[in-house]
Every structure is written in structure tokens, then in C-alpha cells.
Amino acid sequence: xxxxxxxxxxxxxxxxxxxxxxxxxxxxxxxxxxxxxxxxxxxxxxxxxxxxxxxxxxxxxxxxxxxxxxxxxxxxxxxxxxxxxxxxxxxxxxxxxxxxxxxxxxxxxxxxxxxxxxxxxxxxxxxxxxxxxxxxxxxxxxxxxxxxxxxxxxxxxxxxxxxxxxxxxxxxxxxxxxxxxxxxxxxxxxxxxxxxxxxxxxxxxxxxxxxxxxxxxxxxxxxxxxxxxxxxxxxxxxxxxxxxxxxxxxxxxxxxxxxx
Ligand code: ADP
Ligand code: MG
Numbered sequence: 401x402x403x404x405x406x407x408x409x410x411x412x413x414x415x416x417x418x419x420x421x422x423x424x425x426x427x428x429x430x431x432x433x434x435x436x437x438x439x440x441x442x443x444x445x446x447x448x449x450x451x452x453x454x455x456x457x458x459x460x461x462x463x464x465x466x467x468x469x470x471x472x473x474x475x476x477x478x479x480x481x482x483x484x485x486x487x488x489x490x491x492x493x494x495x496x497x498x499x500x501x502x503x504x505x506x507x508x509x510x511x512x513x514x515x516x517x518x519x520x521x522x523x524x525x526x527x528x529x530x531x532x533x534x535x536x537x538x539x540x541x542x543x544x545x546x547x548x549x550x551x552x553x554x555x556x557x558x559x560x561x562x563x564x565x566x567x568x569x570x571x572x573x574x575x576x577x578x579x580x581x582x583x584x585x586x587x588x589x590x591x592x593x594x595x596x597x598x599x600x601x602x603x604x605x606x607x608x609x610x611x612x613x614x615x616x617x618x619x620x621x622x623x624x625x626x627x628x629x630x631x632x633x634x635x636x637x638x639x640x641x642x643x644x645x646x647x648x649x650x651x652x653x654x655x656x657x658x659x660x
Contacts, residue, residue, distance in 0.1 A: 401434075401514055402653065403522045404579060405537035406545050410557055411528035413549040414584030416443045417619055417629075419525035421639070422545075424628040425646030427480040431520040434473070436507070437486035438537055439527040440493075445485035448476045449626030452487070460489035462510045463536065464496060469513045478628060482519070494532045503532060504572055508540040530564050538568045543579035545649075547613075550586045550593035554600060579652055582645060584613040611645040614638060 406419050416439065423435045437444040438459050445455065457472040462484065472484045497503040511522060524537040538544065544565060548554050562578075569576050581604055587593045601608050613619075616638030622629040630639045 401511070401519050401522050402543070403511060403524065403541040404543040404545050404649075405524045405526055405534070405541040406547065407526040407534050407537060407561070408546050408548065408557075409528055409530045409534070409561060410549070414547040414582075414613065415439075415528070416447065416525050417623075418545070418547045418582060418584065418613070418642070418645075419444050419523050420447045420623070420628045421619070421630055421642035422646055422649070423481055423523050424478050424630040425643045426521055426523075426649070427478055428630065428643065429646060429650065431480065431650075432518065433481045434484070434514070434519040434522040435476075435481065436484045436511075436522060436524045436537075438490070438507070438524050438533050439486055440488055440491035441527070442486040442488070442490075443623065444525040445483060447623035447626070448478070448481075448483055448628065450474060450476070450483060450485045455485045455487050458487045458489065459484050460487060460493055463490075463493050463506045464500070465506075469510050470515075478631065490527075490533065497532055504535050504539050507536040508573075511540050530561070535564075535568065535572075538565065538576055539572045541573075542575050543577060545579050546581045547584045548581050548600060549584050550596045550600075552592065552596065554596050555603060578607060579649065580609045581607050582609045582611070582613060585615045586612045587615045609645060609648055611641060611648050613641045613645065616641075 406415050423433045427433045457467050461467045462472050473482050526534045526537050614637045618633045618636035619629045619638035622632035
């Protein structure tokens, strides 16, 4: 199972929107996808229609060892897409885990329990910080996907994120690589976002996905209906962009992994 962490310590840059819709896009290509909600806000869970009452077992329980992976996995209404939901409990995990052995490897260990072949890809929706939860995601993952909002300070904070990646590579997970940076909330009528997109490409080159996610109101409406935009309105510009991003992501995977 290929594991991809979706991370950026800034909030509101499109991590969760990307996690939900990219997971749906990947599932639509026929891959079996597991989405792990690792943000105490639980927005990915809510956005996929998982009620609070159905979150008896969550990513928190997995991290602290309360239950096995299979007990925390729920099917979503999207075919081939399962989720491990998140609850508020997770906000205490950063502190509770300090007491645990191998506290940076908790998620990795849990995901290694996955029945071989049950899922092709796992996406992890990270919280807006570089704390222990995001570190667990980066230790468990082989790839990092960074959503970057097309706004003036887009690149600010990126060097801190890249430093964290280097540290994790050096200390815990030499296999971690950056799969790509996805530009989000792009507005072609706004010259500033155009300028930002050009600057980011000049700075990061091929690391930036060709696919750009437009600012699209359907993407922000869909979560209140508990479905991905790709189901709410599969023809809107946001849905089309996430479908393209899913295909581009698959094309960036090493051939044998994509076929696995
Ligand atoms: P994060 O998980 O990084 O905090 P979210 O994905 O929750 O970011 O996005 C923050 C807000 O912006 C949400 O209200 C979301 O619906 C909205 N949003 C995200 N991406 C887009 C987009 N491409 N177009 C319009 N609204 C978006
Ligand atoms: Mg989020």
C-alpha cells in the first residue's frame, strides 16, 4: 500500500478538500483507497458524511493502541473509498503520546497491520501543525503532497516544512519523498494568484503539479452535504481539476506501484 501524507502547517490551504476529492478521484480510477483523518477537527470525516455517532473508533484509538485498524475503518458512500474518522480526542494525542514508546512510529505500525491487497493507496489528512500527529503521518508515508494556496505568503513556511521533511528523512524515514506541490484556490481573474503561481513554479520547478485547483464554490459547498465535490457536482471545475490531479498523481508513481 502506497501511503501519501497531505501536509502543510498552514490552516485553510486546501489540505482536507484535497484529501477528500483526491481520494475520490483515485477511487474513481479503480484504486482502493483508505483515507486516514488525522486532524482533530475531523473535517475530512464530516465532509465524507461520517456522523459523530459513527466515530466510536477513530484515528485517536489507533494511535494510542485502543483498537485494531480493521475496527476503526468505515466504508464511505464513495465506492472503493474507506475512512478512519477523527474525533476531538485527537487533540490530546500530541501530549498523551509523549509517554509512549516509539511515539513517532505509532501510525506506521498501525498501517502495517493492513491486510495485504485490501487498499492500493492510503491518504493521510494532516492537522495544521508540524507536531507529533503530522510527524506520525510523515513517518508512515512514502510520499508527501503539499497543497499550497495561491496567495501572497504562499511560500512562507514552506522552508520550515521542507526542513521538517529533511529531519524526518534523516532520523526516522529515509524513504520519504515529496511527490508534489498542488496549487489550490487558483483564480485566473486575479492577477496576484497568477503571479504567485508563476513564482512558485520558478522556485520549485517540477515539484509543482501541472494540475492547478481553481477556486470553485462547489468545492466549499460539497462538505455540508457530506459528499465529495466529485459526487455533489462531478462536472464543476473543481471536480474536473481533482480528477486530473488524481491521474497526474498516478503518473508520478513508479510504474510497478501504480499497477500494484
Ligand atoms: P485545510 O484542510 O488546509 O485547513 P480546507 O480544505 O479545509 O483547508 O479549506 C479551507 C476552506 O477553503 C474550506 O472552507 C474549504 O471549503 C475552502 N476551499 C478549499 N479549497 C477550495 C477551492 N479550491 N475553492 C473554493 N473553496 C475552497
Ligand atoms: Mg483540514
